[in-house]
Amino acid sequence: MSETTVSLKRRKRRINAVSVPAEAVIHIIMILFCLFCIIPFVFVVIISFTSEESIRQIGYSFIPNEWSVEGYQYVMKMGAQLWRSYFNSFFITVVGTICSVLMCVLYSYALFRPDFKYRNFFMFISFFTMMFGGGLAPTYAVSKQLLGLHDNYAALIVPLLFSPFNIVIMRTFFQSSVPTELIESAAIDGSGEYNTLFKIVVPIAKPGIATIALFNALAYWNDWFTAMIYVRDAKEYIPLQYLLIKMQRDVQFLSQNSASLGAEAVKAAVNLPAQSLKMVLVVMIVVPITFAYPFFQRYIISGLTVGSIKG
């Protein structure tokens, strides 16, 4: 920067900042990439508010001929399966997150304790599964036939309960935030192990636990694979994500579903907003995530950083 023509604006710039044109280029690249990231979602929201007639005429468009909420209205009125699936998604997310966080905290706390006798053994059995496993088919056979994990809520929750990766992250959080002296002095004061963990350690490690909770909540909310394998056709347990896959694969799914609802619905099925409806469901899946997004960003970034460096 030449000293003679330093404008007020330029003086404000940091020492050693890139030149103004260079930063402009950076902004252009960043804006383009951000648009690339976000536009598909915006587009789907627009489609969800497009009337069926408009889709028939000009297809999906950023500027529909006619706006409409018929897709949403349909979901409100008669999407029995849709609401059931929506409920399922929430249910497995809440229950799954609570259980998996509890398991993760307990397991990684014991591994964090340097004075735990079997520490190395339990560390190894968890770590080893990150490198080798039986594979999909044997896991499927054991889960389904021996453990009865099919066509029930357990089948949707249990397979995702435990993650060695999360154990590594949680243990690192404990190591970086909980001083061992604290645990020692608690033990001297006669505090039991569970008491120490839940009364002393957990309050300190709250940010770490929040990270793990969000990781798990996201995994459960976004899960479709477990459902696709273990609850293939048990309609009452299908979560929303898998319902979307099913809707794409079974062309007749929607009309069948409406038919089972009775004559009133059959009449409506004729005017079924099939095209915008799918996109309504996508929006319904994404909206809860966008609400939780500020938390996700705050905690998951710290979790990712810890996990990637220590993992």
Added chain:
Amino acid sequence: MSTAAVNVNTDLAKKKSARRKKTFMLTTMVLPGAIWLLLLRYLPMFGIILAFKDYKVYPKNPTLLQNILHSKWVGFAKFKFIVASGNAWIMIRNTIGYNLIFIVLGLFFGVAFAIMLNEVTSKFVAKTYQTLMFFPYFMSWVVASYFLYAFLAPTNGLIPNMQKAKGVPADQIIDWYNYKKPWPFILIGARMWKGIGYGCVLYLSAITGIDSSLYEAASIDGASKWQQIKYVTLPHLKTMIVILIIMDVGKIFNADFGLFYNIPMASGLLTSVTQVIDTYVYSALMSTNDLSMSAAAGLTQNVLGFVCIMLANTITKKIDEDSSLF
């Protein structure tokens, strides 16, 4: 301190029982996780023998154990079949090929965007960029497949309709889900869409951790921005980059199933460019119901993956002792 003094005075036996109690309590803490690992990870490892048998349901007593016991041993027949069918080559090529491209592009864009983001003067604007580009990371591949579908869908998709509006004859409008050629690029694009924000955030947090006095010193010595990136930023990211590459190379035989299964909407005509080991393992299990075939492909994948991870780790250890996984 007084409690400590009392502690010293207590007899050895009491101490021993306290230690035993502690071990017991801590063991109860790991128990739920350990049981889960035993049932859902270690028990299935015995199921690997499925790969060497021709799994058939035993009608008299159709429990898993009986089924396995009464199935015929076939040795490596399943493996030979996969190789002979020509699928092995395609799926291994696709798995490794795509993963290599993902690693290279992911690294390049992740680091480049992080460096650029770090140069943005307004912290608020930088944060906004980060928020927007991290968004796709939180979407499932199912949702992502619908995002793409909105653009490519045969009758209603945006692109076919734009072609129609331009007056392109009906037979020349691209039928995306039945047209192989662009799919490698679409899959790579989808993967970058979902993953770059994540990589960028990761590298950015490492860059912001670099001592700013290093840059100031460099700029006083007359180093240009490029030189600062080359001699200060990149060397600082080296360890992290190496670890992430090694971890990715260790997983090179594992494809992102969701990407390859959902994004092409399971279109059969695209198989030769979208088939990866994971999709083969899945379709052998769920579509053709050949448990043994699926187990054989899965076992091959896991053994290769295990060797890869071990190799990768050994190499890292040689380069930089601290960066190795174990």
